[in-house]
Amino acid sequence: MQERRMKKQHCRGKSREPNLACVLVAAVSILFTANASAYNVYVSNEKDNTISIIDGDTLEVVDTVTVGERPRGIVLSNDGSVLYMCTSDEDHVEVLDLKTLKVTHSLPSGPDPELMQLNPEGTKLYIANEDDNLVTVVNVDERTKEVEIPVGIEPEGIGVSPDGKWLVNTSETTNMAHFINTDTLKIEANVVVDTRPRVAQFTGDGKEVWVSSEIGGTVSIIDTDSKEIKHKISFEVRGLAPESIQPVGIKLSTDGSNLAYIALGPAARVAVINMETYEVEKYLLVGQRVWNLEFSPSQDRLFTTNGVSGDVSVIDLKKRRVIKSVKVGRFPWGLAISE
Amino acid sequence: MNMIRLQIVAIRVWSTVFTRTPRVRRTFMILLLGCYSALVGQVAAANTEINVDVFYLLRDIQPPLPLSLIDKRVEKDGLDGAQLGLNDNQTTGSFLGHKYSLVEVLIPEEGDVIESVQAASSTAPTIIVANLVADDLLKVTDAYPDALILNVYAKDDRLRQEDCRPNLFHLPPSRAMLTDGLAQYLSWKRWKKVVVVTGRHPEDALYTQALDRSIKRFGLKVVDRNNWTTIPGARRTDSGHHSAQQEIPAFTQFKDHDVVLVADEIDEFGEYLSYRSRLPRPVAGTQGLMPTSWHRSHEQWGATQIQRRFEKIADRIMTEKDYSSWLAMRTLAEAITNIGSADPASIREFILSDNFKLAGFKGKALSFRRYNGQLRQPVLVVSPRMLITVSPQQGFLHQLTELDTLGYDEPESLCKNFK
Numbered sequence A: 001m002q003e004r005r006m007k008k009q010h011c012r013g014k015s016r017e018p019n020l021a022c023v024l025v026a027a028v029s030i031l032f033t034a035n036a037s038a039y040n041v042y043v044s045n046e047k048d049n050t051i052s053i054i055d056g057d058t059l060e061v062v063d064t065v066t067v068g069e070r071p072r073g074i075v076l077s078n079d080g081s082v083l084y085m086c087t088s089d090e091d092h093v094e095v096l097d098l099k100t101l102k103v104t105h106s107l108p109s110g111p112d113p114e115l116m117q118l119n120p121e122g123t124k125l126y127i128a129n130e131d132d133n134l135v136t137v138v139n140v141d142e143r144t145k146e147v148e149i150p151v152g153i154e155p156e157g158i159g160v161s162p163d164g165k166w167l168v169n170t171s172e173t174t175n176m177a178h179f180i181n182t183d184t185l186k187i188e189a190n191v192v193v194d195t196r197p198r199v200a201q202f203t204g205d206g207k208e209v210w211v212s213s214e215i216g217g218t219v220s221i222i223d224t225d226s227k228e229i230k231h232k233i234s235f236e237v238r239g240l241a242p243e244s245i246q247p248v249g250i251k252l253s254t255d256g257s258n259l260a261y262i263a264l265g266p267a268a269r270v271a272v273i274n275m276e277t278y279e280v281e282k283y284l285l286v287g288q289r290v291w292n293l294e295f296s297p298s299q300d301r302l303f304t305t306n307g308v309s310g311d312v313s314v315i316d317l318k319k320r321r322v323i324k325s326v327k328v329g330r331f332p333w334g335l336a337i338s339e
Numbered sequence B: 001m002n003m004i005r006l007q008i009v010a011i012r013v014w015s016t017v018f019t020r021t022p023r024v025r026r027t028f029m030i031l032l033l034g035c036y037s038a039l040v041g042q043v044a045a046a047n048t049e050i051n052v053d054v055f056y057l058l059r060d061i062q063p064p065l066p067l068s069l070i071d072k073r074v075e076k077d078g079l080d081g082a083q084l085g086l087n088d089n090q091t092t093g094s095f096l097g098h099k100y101s102l103v104e105v106l107i108p109e110e111g112d113v114i115e116s117v118q119a120a121s122s123t124a125p126t127i128i129v130a131n132l133v134a135d136d137l138l139k140v141t142d143a144y145p146d147a148l149i150l151n152v153y154a155k156d157d158r159l160r161q162e163d164c165r166p167n168l169f170h171l172p173p174s175r176a177m178l179t180d181g182l183a184q185y186l187s188w189k190r191w192k193k194v195v196v197v198t199g200r201h202p203e204d205a206l207y208t209q210a211l212d213r214s215i216k217r218f219g220l221k222v223v224d225r226n227n228w229t230t231i232p233g234a235r236r237t238d239s240g241h242h243s244a245q246q247e248i249p250a251f252t253q254f255k256d257h258d259v260v261l262v263a264d265e266i267d268e269f270g271e272y273l274s275y276r277s278r279l280p281r282p283v284a285g286t287q288g289l290m291p292t293s294w295h296r297s298h299e300q301w302g303a304t305q306i307q308r309r310f311e312k313i314a315d316r317i318m319t320e321k322d323y324s325s326w327l328a329m330r331t332l333a334e335a336i337t338n339i340g341s342a343d344p345a346s347i348r349e350f351i352l353s354d355n356f357k358l359a360g361f362k363g364k365a366l367s368f369r370r371y372n373g374q375l376r377q378p379v380l381v382v383s384p385r386m387l388i389t390v391s392p393q394q395g396f397l398h399q400l401t402e403l404d405t406l407g408y409d410e411p412e413s414l415c416k417n418f419k
Helices: A002-009 A020-035 B002-017 B022-046 B079-094 B113-120 B134-143 B175-189 B202-217 B241-251 B303-314 B320-339 B344-351
Strands: A040-045 A050-055 A061-066 A071-076 A082-087 A092-097 A102-107 A113-118 A124-129 A134-139 A144-150 A155-160 A166-171 A176-181 A186-192 A197-202 A208-213 A218-223 A229-234 A250-252 A259-263 A269-274 A280-285 A290-295 A301-306 A311-316 A321-327 A332-338 B050-059 B098-107 B127-131 B148-151 B168-170 B193-198 B221-227 B259-263 B283-285 B290-292 B379-383 B386-391
Touching: A040 A071, A050 A071, A071 A113, A082 A102, A082 A113, A082 A332, A092 A113, A113 A155, A124 A155, A124 A166, A134 A155, A155 A208, A166 A197, A166 A208, A176 A197, A197 A250, A208 A250, A250 A290, A259 A290, A269 A290, A280 A321, A290 A332, A301 A332, A311 A332, B050 B079, B050 B113, B050 B134, B050 B320, B079 B098, B079 B303, B079 B320, B098 B113, B098 B320, B113 B134, B127 B134, B127 B320, B134 B148, B148 B320, B148 B344, B175 B202, B175 B283, B175 B290, B175 B379, B175 B386, B193 B202, B202 B221, B202 B259, B303 B320, B320 B344
Parallel strands: A071 A332, A155 A197, B050 B098, B050 B127, B127 B148, B148 B168, B193 B221, B193 B259, B259 B283
Antiparallel strands: A040 A050, A040 A332, A050 A061, A071 A082, A082 A092, A092 A102, A113 A124, A124 A134, A134 A144, A155 A166, A166 A176, A176 A186, A197 A208, A208 A218, A218 A229, A250 A259, A259 A269, A269 A280, A290 A301, A301 A311, A311 A321, B290 B379, B379 B386
16 A cells, blocks of 8 residues: 555656655655554545545545445454445445455345444454344354344444443434343343434443434433443534534544544534543534544544545544545545554 | 433533532532432333324325326325334334334215214324314314324415414424425525416415415515416326427416426326426426425435335335324324323423424424424425425524524414414
8 A cells, every 4th residue: 555655646757767766755754654553544435436545644545446335334354454344235245355455255234234343353243234123243254144133223323342242233213222232132221312323332441332313412321331321412512503413423532531522413523522521622623514433543633524525534633623634535424444 | 301301400510510529529429329310210110111092094085196197196195104103113112111003093085084083982082193184183183182183284384373273283394384495495596587377276276375475585576477277187188298288388478487386286287387388497386396395306314214114114105194194103202202101291292392303314303393383394395306405495594493494483473372
């Protein structure tokens, strides 16, 4: 990737011979990036049927790969070698080899897969099938469907606890977070949350699950042990109608900063939340219809997919400022970041 | 309700005392624990078994044949939407011990609506979904004043205005909301000069009334108008196109205009106007570019799922009445899931509160207007095969919610006895 990028960006001189400066810059930058943990940002473009690859250092799009119809949720394998992609209109999950940038095979996901998560071992994918009220468990090595778990209407978000014991699935029309025991694959608790729950995310210590309600306009914080809602966060942005504030993506920091980030959809804001007090500390203006979020490996930056404006905002989390908007394909949806 | 208020209070107190001394914090923690035990008690109460019988009232009449041979006549239009809502509610209810059932009351073509309800059940219904015309609907609201009645059919503005009832809620947009949605788009397009063509039925006159109100409201101008009075013949007449090709140019001798607005709710002639009018102008209203609450071409905001779910059970596409009926069933389940009761007065209180936010695949929370029981909702503007836009249009502002730029707003409300 890195080499390919440099060829494109720096060494495209008029003559075919690479000049000395270029070679030097290339050498230095290889040395430099080797130390500064280079990473790639993968973005699924729902309308274009592509994956945009952004270089984490230069924040430029370095490649665009065509994949199956309507790619939405994307997840990296634990070793970072492949990208699993919910290609929703193909009714399966495609697997993209990140070295060759070719789709090597697909996994049987059940119809209309939307969001998914790997178990901590990286051997199983838990996939929400929006059309069939099911959560499908797929063995990624054997490429087989292991089991289908019936849940509420329009399953959407999938959260897996850090110890792998709990799988939380949200259902958009039933308005619940279902707690599924991953040993028995049975639903053990159903927590009623506000309207149209989208994303479910466990805290790093596994003690809480944060669930966003898009139409309800809130984020519910559920205690993992008691399965009760311990807190509900509401949002208020001056000059914006309350119905335009629609929380979707959630990222919870694990670097000790104790900050949570919530994407607010058509409000074009990311809320910064103190995870101890649950107070909103700041609203950061990003692109239009912001849905999903992802941290850089060291959690110093946050990337957001902005569907309507067709770009990715890059937020410097120390400065709490958007430092760049990167134009990607039409209707960017999912995000994954490799180390 | 109380539970949510309690939480909000707790949040506020929490934020103020959090930074205070340890003692204050400790005292507060004890208080908080107290609150939570009360809260857990309420959640447990919500899990007790509830049986919800929803009466679905529908008149057994043969719908008129659509003018286009492509459209199919839909029998018992709306009932499948209620069935889908019932399925969705049963799934939700199964996790909570709430059981929903649908009692279908089919009223004979000439029969009395109240007699039919009485014949169907010995006990008076408490929750009614009414797929009825305005006059039938008002008989039901007045015969069962303690019941909660959800209108899924009648678009009449009078039911939202002078003939409103405290126990009556409206899921479909009124005619005024629909024509406002269309007029906003025409205004945005600057297609300001319009002609109005009205059909021969009373509904067409009401639609024209709504059009005229919207035309004035959004700065359009009527340059000409005409009434279509011909009684239609058989739609399958062989070589019938010859007559339409001759008749329509003669009928559309209008002053120069941007768009033809047509009021033909029964679908008798509106379809003839496109491509046949004297001047090449688009047709909008009940045919052509149509404002509507639902259409097969709409798949935004997750609507793909409900379209597919509906087609799986009904084996046809979802209509406006199916959508309203589904919304009615979802309204009930939203309330009952949250308050843990099927008491009509409690449901009414909840669905008029700030906590009621209905998801209807329109990209915004839907809620009821507290002054007349009308569901606030965006209006789709569609061509026969494509979603064109969704109103309210950008730039039409309102101090409370832009959704209230559609239909009669609170200051214009003639509804006196809703509150």
